Structure formats: C-alpha cells, structure tokens
Amino acid sequence: MQTLDSTNSQGLEFSLRLHRGDAQTGFQLDTQGCFTAPITALCGASGAGKSTLLALFAGLLKPDQGFIRLNGQLLVDTSNQLFTPPHMRHIGLMWQDGQLFPHLSVRKNLMYGYQLQPEQSRRFSPESVIELLEISTLLDRQPRHLSGGERQRVALGRTLLAMPQFLLLDEPLNALNQSLKLPILAFLKQVPKHFNIPLIYVTHQIEETKILDAETWFCEDGRLVSV
Numbered sequence: 001m002q003t004l005d006s007t008n009s010q011g012l013e014f015s016l017r018l019h020r021g022d023a024q025t026g027f028q029l030d031t032q033g034c035f036t037a038p039i040t041a042l043c044g045a046s047g048a049g050k051s052t053l054l055a056l057f058a059g060l061l062k063p064d065q066g067f068i069r070l071n072g073q074l075l076v077d078t079s080n081q082l083f084t085p086p087h088m089r090h091i092g093l094m095w096q097d098g099q100l101f102p103h104l105s106v107r108k109n110l111m112y113g114y115q116l117q118p119e120q121s122r123r124f125s126p127e128s129v130i131e132l133l134e135i136s137t138l139l140d141r142q143p144r145h146l147s148g149g150e151r152q153r154v155a156l157g158r159t160l161l162a163m164p165q166f167l168l169l170d171e172p173l174n175a176l177n178q179s180l181k182l183p184i185l186a187f188l189k190q191v192p193k194h195f196n197i198p199l200i201y202v203t204h205q206i207e208e209t210k211i212l213d214a215e216t217w218f219c220e221d222g223r224l225v226s227v
C-alpha cells in the first residue's frame with residue numbers, strides 16, 4: 001500500500017525556498033525540479049546557489065519552505081515539519097578536497113562508511129570499487145602520501161562504499177589539472193550504471209558536462225533553468 005509520503009517515482013524531486021543572510025541584501029533560493037537523469041550537471045555563476053541547493057539536498061541546511069523526495073520517499077516537508085537528518089538520507093556528498101581522515105590508511109578510509117552498513121544494504125563490494133578506481137596499490141598508504149588525483153579517487157571510493165542512493169559532487173575536481181581530471185570523469189560516467197547511483201555534478205566547466213553526457217541545468221540567482 002502506498003502512503004501519502006511516498007510515490008513510485010524515481011529521482012530527486014523538490015520544491016525549495018530558502019533565504020540566506022539579511023533581509024535586504026541576502027540571497028533568495030526559490031526553485032523546483034525533478035532530477036531523473038543518471039547524471040545531472042549544475043552550472044552557473046559564482047554565488048548563483050549551486051552549493052546551497054546541494055546543502056539542502058544533503059540535509060546540511062533546512063529550507064524555509066518546501067519538500068524533497070528521493071526515489072519516491074519524502075525526506076523533507078516543511079508543511080508537516082518533516083526533516084530527515086543527513087545521516088539518514090542515504091545521500092553521499094563530496095566536494096573539492098575529498099576530506100579523507102588524515103590519521104587513517106586508505107584502506108581504513110575506504111571501509112569507514114562500508115562497515116556501518118547492514119549486510120543487506122551492501123549492494124557492491126569494496127573490491128569492485130577499488131578495481132574500477134585503480135587504487136589497489138594505495139591501500140596501505142596514509143592520505144598525506146597521496147597525490148591530488150589519488151586523494152580524490154579514494155574520497156570517491158569512500159563515498160560510494162557508504163552505499164548512497166544518490167551522489168552529490170560539488171566541484172570535486174577543481175583542484176586537479178586536466179590530465180588528472182579525465183580518468184576520474186571517465187570513472188564518474190560509469191557510476192550510475194555500474195553501481196546504480198545517480199549523481200549531481202556541480203561544475204563551472206561546460207566541457208566536463210559534455211564528457212559526462214550529463215543533463216545540464218543552469219542556476220541563476222537561486223533559480224534553475226534547463227539547457
């Protein structure tokens with residue numbers, strides 16, 4: 001039986017309003033949409049609201065008004081005071097510097113979220129992620145002994161192994177040069193199909209959205225416009 005707070009629809013559906021800062025000069029986000037593509041890219045000028053939107057999806061911010069529904073499940077609904085905390089959303093978030101735990105080896109970083117998952121939620125193995133990301137030779141290293149590209153690949157692996165239903169990537173490759181970016185983009189392109197995890201990718205680089213074959217949206221002054 002279907003309850004009022006769930007539907008059979010797949011993807012990330014939302015209608016959100018949020019005011020940040022002071023009443024006169026602050027920033028107003030007011031937008032709605034439904035992301036159903038395997039890869040959605042969010043572009044737009046600095047300050048347009050891209051990171052704010054991801055923070056709302058991840059549960060790091062509460063909207064003033066609106067709802068968020070993931071794969072038919074209501075996560076946020078201000079009309080019913082529903083707010084699912086970040087750790088219960090099954091949404092993975094990664095940004096520019098992957099924030100590995102500095103005191104843990106690559107192996108322990110990778111296994112951190114995986115170990116917290118119940119057996120029945122483990123949809124793929126650490127070995128499959130390690131192989132696809134080509135990080136098998138790095139497992140015993142500490143993060144400080146990794147290059148920027150290696151660090152980002154490990155951070156991605158760790159985020160994936162926490163078994164998210166949806167992945168949010170906020171300019172994850174910004175700190176990397178082109179030669180390091182391309183193999184990671186090639187990997188990211190495979191994520192939705194290989195692991196059944198759709199993703200949102202925030203970038204200023206239009207070329208990256210093309211490489212990813214992403215459905216692209218522009219954020220303009222707190223509103224989304226499809227391309």
Ligand SMILES: Nc1ncnc2c1ncn2[C@@H]1O[C@H](COP(=O)(O)OP(=O)(O)OP(=O)(O)O)[C@@H](O)[C@H]1O
Nearest residue numbers: 020021027044045046047048049050051052053219
């Ligand atoms: N903590 C905050 N308090 C008030 N306003 C904020 C806060 N954080 C961000 N803002 C404002 O919200 C607006 C949107 O910021 P946001 O970081 O979402 O933009 P963005 O599109 O991700 O930009 P960039 O591409 O530079 O990362 C900006 O005007 C910013 O100044």
